[in-house]
Amino acid sequence: MSERPLDANSVAVIGAGAFGTALAVAALQAGGPTPRRVILLSRRESQVEDFKTSGRNEDALPGIALPEGLIVTAEPDAIEQAGTVLLAVPSQAQGEMARALLPLIARRADVVVCAKGLERETGRLLTEVVGEQLHRDDIAVLSGPGFAADIARGLPTAMTLAAASAEQAHAIATRLSGPTFRLYASTDRVGVQLGGALKNVLAIACGIIEGAGLGESARAAMISRGLAEMSRLVTARGGVADTVRGLSGLGDLVLTGTSHQSRNLRYGIALGRGGAAREAAGRELVEGALAASVAAQDAAARGIDMPITQAVAAIIDGGFDIRAAVDALMSRPITQE
Numbered sequence: 001m002s003e004r005p006l007d008a009n010s011v012a013v014i015g016a017g018a019f020g021t022a023l024a025v026a027a028l029q030a031g032g033p034t035p036r037r038v039i040l041l042s043r044r045e046s047q048v049e050d051f052k053t054s055g056r057n058e059d060a061l062p063g064i065a066l067p068e069g070l071i072v073t074a075e076p077d078a079i080e081q082a083g084t085v086l087l088a089v090p091s092q093a094q095g096e097m098a099r100a101l102l103p104l105i106a107r108r109a110d111v112v113v114c115a116k117g118l119e120r121e122t123g124r125l126l127t128e129v130v131g132e133q134l135h136r137d138d139i140a141v142l143s144g145p146g147f148a149a150d151i152a153r154g155l156p157t158a159m160t161l162a163a164a165s166a167e168q169a170h171a172i173a174t175r176l177s178g179p180t181f182r183l184y185a186s187t188d189r190v191g192v193q194l195g196g197a198l199k200n201v202l203a204i205a206c207g208i209i210e211g212a213g214l215g216e217s218a219r220a221a222m223i224s225r226g227l228a229e230m231s232r233l234v235t236a237r238g239g240v241a242d243t244v245r246g247l248s249g250l251g252d253l254v255l256t257g258t259s260h261q262s263r264n265l266r267y268g269i270a271l272g273r274g275g276a277a278r279e280a281a282g283r284e285l286v287e288g289a290l291a292a293s294v295a296a297q298d299a300a301a302r303g304i305d306m307p308i309t310q311a312v313a314a315i316i317d318g319g320f321d322i323r324a325a326v327d328a329l330m331s332r333p334i335t336q337e
């Protein structure tokens with residue numbers, strides 16, 4: 001890690017995709033009257049050139065003009081003095097990205113995972129994956145309901161920032177909150193991360209329900225029973241069951257389980273209409289399709305009942321058709337709510 005002096009007013013966002021670009025816009029606006037230095041690191045020089053000519057990131061957020069003052073670059077050295085580093089690449093690239101940037105991230109910088117998923121091979125939390133690469137145990141995470149396009153357009157959005165201590169969570173949340181982007185602080189990194197990862201799987205389930213024409217009552221049942229299974233895994237992994245009632249749980253499940261802006265929901269709809277899992281995602285990032293199987297295996301290994309997550313994983317893996325999954329869910333023994 002770099003020993004260079006920190007610029008507390010500088011925020012580096014790694015990954016110029018939809019969410020990274022939106023967070024860079026929010027971070028710039030959060031500075032208020034104090035000029036902020038916000039660096040958005042792309043891995044493609046062509047994207048930087050496009051930004052310089054158009055003032056937009058058409059690949060990621062088509063049609064949205066980005067504010068002046070944003071530094072978009074493909075030069076990793078630019079992040080060296082950043083006091084806050086937001087890792088906004090997909091979940092499975094978080095560890096690799098942290099390893100690559102280790103020499104450039106300042107030792108005292110706050111590092112925040114901004115992705116929703118679990119390590120696919122192990123089911124580990126992304127803060128653990130990134131922490132291992134950076135040799136730290138204080139990696140924070142940002143999660144909750146917020147579509148990148150809404151954030152970048154300045155529509156009011158609230159999300160959760162969880163960190164190792166209440167002081168760190170409050171400091172980062174305060175630093176990144178602005179007129180239209182509000183962060184709530186938490187110390188439950190387990191609950192906040194599992195909420196973000198599992199709601200994607202449940203959003204796929206909502207999509208399957210919609211695509212297969214199973215009705216809105218089924219969707220409501222799915223959301224509330226999905227929340228119950230989410231809280232069981234959170235508790236088993238040492239988190240706080242109540243966290244799933246907050247933004248990174250119920251909030252994000254309501255958003256992505258009902259809005260066609262959600263890639264996970266759209267993927268589920270394609271599956272529900274009879275599409276093959278391999279084709280349903282197209283070229284889009286569908287984090288829930290990557291998390292379903294490892295979450296189901298983790299639950300089984302811990303003896304936790306997660307029938308919806310298990311059904312989604314089995315549908316994606318081709319082991320279950322939708323009719324069989326519905327029959328299996330509906331014929332389970334009656335239990336206490």
Ligand SMILES: NC(=O)C1=CN([C@@H]2O[C@H](COP(=O)(O)OP(=O)(O)OC[C@H]3O[C@@H](n4cnc5c(N)ncnc54)[C@H](OP(=O)(O)O)[C@@H]3O)[C@@H](O)[C@H]2O)C=CC1
Nearest residue numbers: 015016017018019020089090091093115116146147148285
């Ligand atoms: N979009 C949204 O509304 C929200 C997304 N999120 C989460 O944010 C995370 C990122 O999603 P999002 O921004 O939408 O995804 P996008 O596909 O829009 O962007 C992903 C970004 O990561 C880069 N990237 C992809 N793979 C790698 C890799 N292996 N190494 C380095 N860089 C890589 C891409 O570069 P390139 O363009 O060159 O491929 C791109 O800049 C996900 O976990 C998602 O769940 C959270 C809240 C809201």
Ligand SMILES: O=C(CO)COP(=O)(O)O
Nearest residue numbers: 144145146147262263264
């Ligand atoms: O997590 C999101 C909004 O909170 C984005 O959801 P999708 O990845 O399903 O598009």
